[in-house]
Amino acid sequence: MAGEVLLVVDDEAPNRDMLSRRLRREGFEVLIAQGGREALDLLASNPVDLVLLDLMMPEMSGTSTLQELRRRPSGGSVPVIMVSAAGDSPHIVEALNLGADDYVTKPVNMPVLLARIESQLKRRRQTGPFKAEPGAMLGPYRLEALLGKGAMATVFRATDTRLDRAVALKILAPEMAVSPVQVERFLREARALARVRHPGVVRVFEVGSTPCHYLAMELIRGRTLEEFQAGEPLPYRQAARIAREVALALVEVHGHGILHRDLKPSNLMMEQEGRVRLMDFGLARIAEAETALTRSGTMVGTPQYMAPEQIDPGVGPVDARTDLHALGLILYELLTGTSALQGRTLSNLIFEILKREPQPPSRRVAGIPPGLDELCLRLQAPRPADRPAEASQVARELEAFIRD
Numbered sequence: 001m002a003g004e005v006l007l008v009v010d011d012e013a014p015n016r017d018m019l020s021r022r023l024r025r026e027g028f029e030v031l032i033a034q035g036g037r038e039a040l041d042l043l044a045s046n047p048v049d050l051v052l053l054d055l056m057m058p059e060m061s062g063t064s065t066l067q068e069l070r071r072r073p074s075g076g077s078v079p080v081i082m083v084s085a086a087g088d089s090p091h092i093v094e095a096l097n098l099g100a101d102d103y104v105t106k107p108v109n110m111p112v113l114l115a116r117i118e119s120q121l122k123r124r125r126q127t128g129p130f131k132a133e134p135g136a137m138l139g140p141y142r143l144e145a146l147l148g149k150g151a152m153a154t155v156f157r158a159t160d161t162r163l164d165r166a167v168a169l170k171i172l173a174p175e176m177a178v179s180p181v182q183v184e185r186f187l188r189e190a191r192a193l194a195r196v197r198h199p200g201v202v203r204v205f206e207v208g209s210t211p212c213h214y215l216a217m218e219l220i221r222g223r224t225l226e227e228f229q230a231g232e233p234l235p236y237r238q239a240a241r242i243a244r245e246v247a248l249a250l251v252e253v254h255g256h257g258i259l260h261r262d263l264k265p266s267n268l269m270m271e272q273e274g275r276v277r278l279m280d281f282g283l284a285r286i287a288e289a290e291t292a293l294t295r296s297g298t299m300v301g302t303p304q305y306m307a308p309e310q311i312d313p314g315v316g317p318v319d320a321r322t323d324l325h326a327l328g329l330i331l332y333e334l335l336t337g338t339s340a341l342q343g344r345t346l347s348n349l350i351f352e353i354l355k356r357e358p359q360p361p362s363r364r365v366a367g368i369p370p371g372l373d374e375l376c377l378r379l380q381a382p383r384p385a386d387r388p389a390e391a392s393q394v395a396r397e398l399e400a401f402i403r404d
Contacts, residue, residue, distance in 0.1 A: 004028055004029065004049040004121060005028070005029045005030075005031065005046070005047065005048050005049050005050075006023055006028045006029070006030050006031070006048070006049065006050050006052060006117070007030075007031045007032070007033060007039060007042060007043065007046075007048045007050070007051045007052070008020050008023070008030060008031070008032045008033070008052045009032075009033045009034075009035070009036065009038075009039040009051065009052065009053045009054055009057075009062070009065070010032075010034075010052075010054040010057070010083070011034055011035055011054065011057040011058060011059070012054075015054070015083075015106075016032050016034070018108075019052065019108065020032055022110055026114060031046060031048065035057055035058075035060055036057060036059065036060030036061070036062070036064060036065030036068070037059065037060055039051070039053070039065055040065065040068055040069065043069065043078070048078060049078075049079075049121060049124060050078070050079045050080075050081065050117060050120055050121060050124075051069075051078060051079070051080045051081070052081050052083055052113075052117075053065060053066060053080055053081070053082055053083065053100075054082075054083050054084075055082050055083065055084035055085075055088055055091050055092070055095065055103075056084070056085065056088065056091070062082060062083075062084075062091075062095065063091060063094055063095050063098060066080055066082075066095055066098050066099060066100055067098050070098065070099045079101045079102075079120035079121070079123070079124055080099070080100050080101055081100070081101060081102045081103060081104060081113075081116060081117065081120065082095045082096075082100045082102070082103040082104075083103070083104055083105075083106065083108065084103060084104075084105055084106065085105065085106050088105075101120055102116050102120060104116060132154055132156065132171050132212075134146070134156075138158070138169065138171070138208075138212070138214060139208055140160055140161050140162045141158040141159065141160055141161070141167065141169055141214075141216060142158060142159045142161055143156045143157075143158050143169065144156065144157045144159060144166075145157045147168065152172065152173060152176055152182065152185075152186070153170050153171055153172050153173055153176070153186065154170075154171050154173065155168055155169065155171075156168070156169045156171065157169075157219060158216070160205075160216065166219045167205060167216045167217060167218070167219050168202075168216075168217045168218065168219045168220070169214055169215070169216055169217075170214060170215040170217060171212060171213070171214045172186045172212060172213040172214065174212070183213060186213055186215075187207065187213070190204050190207040190215050192256075192258050193215075193217070194207075195256045195258065196252055196253055196256055196258070198248075198249060198252040198253075199275065200245055200246070200248055200249030200252070200275070200276060200277060200278055201249050201252060201253065201277065201278045201279075202217055202218050202220060202269070202277050202278065202279040203217065203218040204216070204217050204218075205217065205218070217279075220269040220271060220277050220279070221271060221272055222269050222270045222271040222272050222277075223269070223270050224265060224266050224267075224268065224269055224270070225242070225265040225266070225268040225269070225270055225276070225330075226264075226265035226266045228270040229265065229333070229334065229337070231337050231338070232337045233334075233335060233336050233337035233364075233365050234334050234335070234337075236335060236367065236369065236372060236401060237401060237402055238334075239331060239334035239335045240331075240372060240398045240401040240402050241398075242270075242276055242334060243327060243330065243331045243334065243394075243398055244394075244395050244398035244399060244402065245275065245276040246263075246268060246276055246278065246327055246330070247324075247327060247391045247392075247394040247395040247398060248391070248395050249276070249277075249278040250263075250278075250320070250323055250324070250327070250391035251390075251391045251392045251395065253278070253323075254320045254323070254390070254391055259318065259319065259320065259322065259323060260278070260323050260326075261310070261318070261322065261323070262280065262302055262305070262326075263278075263305060263323050263326035263327060263330065264305040264326065264330070265330060265333065267279055267280040268330075303346060303349045303350065303353070304329075304339060304341055304349060305326045305329050305330070306326075306353055307321075307322045307325035307326065307353075307384070308353055308354050308382050308383075309322060309384060310322060311350055311353060311354060312354060315354075315382070315383065315384070316384040316385065317384065319384065320389075320390065320391065321384040321387045321388070321389070322384070323391070324379055324387055324388055324391060325379060325380060325381075325384075325387060327379055327391075327394065328358075328376055328377075328378075328379025328380040328387075329341070329379075329380060331361075331375075331376050331379065332361050332376050332380065335361040335365060335368055335372075335376065336361045336364040336365050337365075338364065340358065340359070340380065341353065341356070354382075356382075358376075358377050358380040358381070358382075360374075360376065360377055361373060361376055369401055371397075371400070371401065372401050375388075375394070375397050375398070379394065
């Protein structure tokens with residue numbers, strides 16, 4: 001019991017004070033809110049183990065608060081006990097149908113309330129947190145081996161036991177799951193991938209949230225483009241073919257109103273058969289459903305592959321040409337074996353992105369056709385208006401160098 005956090009939501013101060021005092025005496029940490037809006041704000045920024053929610057409140061009722069909480073990605077697993085007057089039976093039934101876990105009536109019988117709190121917390125303790133390790137079962141998926149780990153998520157090779165199929169299982173890190181912003185970013189990747197059916201884009205099979213947030217995706221057997229190239233320049237025809245496959249994947253992605261915004265060699269997989277696959281849409285923006293998360297002006301992406309407009313909105317809009325700028329940087333790297341940006345610190349990189357004059361790859365490697373040189377420069381143009389307008393145009397231009 002000690003250390004678990006309860007949120008008491010009641011518009012009447014005597015009820016709030018009495019409940020919070022008694023619960024603290026039992027060893028709980030207690031947060032209090034005077035209404036539904038304040039409660040939702042607290043839940044967005046604080047990990048809470050259980051909510052005691054008054055049913056009848058003037059500004060925002062308990063049922064409306066509950067409904068909004070259950071809509072949120074991180075609000076589905078928080079136990080909610082409704083607190084109501086004895087005559088509120090129809091409202092209690094409505095709250096239970098909306099996802100409340102239990103209820104107590106006023107005046108509150110503390111031994112009964114404590115027993116019901118303990119029952120809900122015991123169930124919560126038994127179902128989490130999930131320990132991601134080989135051999136563990138996550139729903140129908142058996143974790144087989146760790147493929148990679150980042151700050152936001154861990155990826156396992158897993159087996160879908162229903163279909164006896166190998167998948168890549170991407171599991172949101174527990175410390176990220178308490179943040180609605182990070183959960184929304186994780187789920188946005190699933191929504192973005194689910195809309196696209198293209199051989200150059202990794203497929204998503206399923207998204208789940210119990211006992212943790214995860215994506216089941218197509219398992220790609222191969223290496224990242226970063227590993228494949230290993231810092232060595234590629235023959236220009238091979239570089240043009242890889243860049244063209246990425247451009248064709250972007251044609252499909254942009255056609256669904258999706259901007260990737262974090263295109264880089266580590267987000268491109270080279271299959272054993274040689275095909276290039278685009279993955280990791282965690283920073284994707286869906287144009288017609290843009291959220292406050294993407295309108296906030298926060299710099300998102302990997303600095304080494306950013307376009308100027310991702311840092312300074314005054315340069316121009318973040319649109320399909322932003323992904324094409326990243327493709328230009330990747331093409332330069334494929335042709336030369338080195339990054340177009342040389343800054344070693346974040347501040348130096350940002351200054352370079354905003355102020356640099358792109359250099360042709362032929363200055364580093366001889367034998368690159370002038371037209372490919374020129375396309376690489378246009379893709380990296382500081383002003384979006386000076387870049388190719390669409391990925392389909394880039395794919396057509398690259399095809400000529402493959403056939404040459």
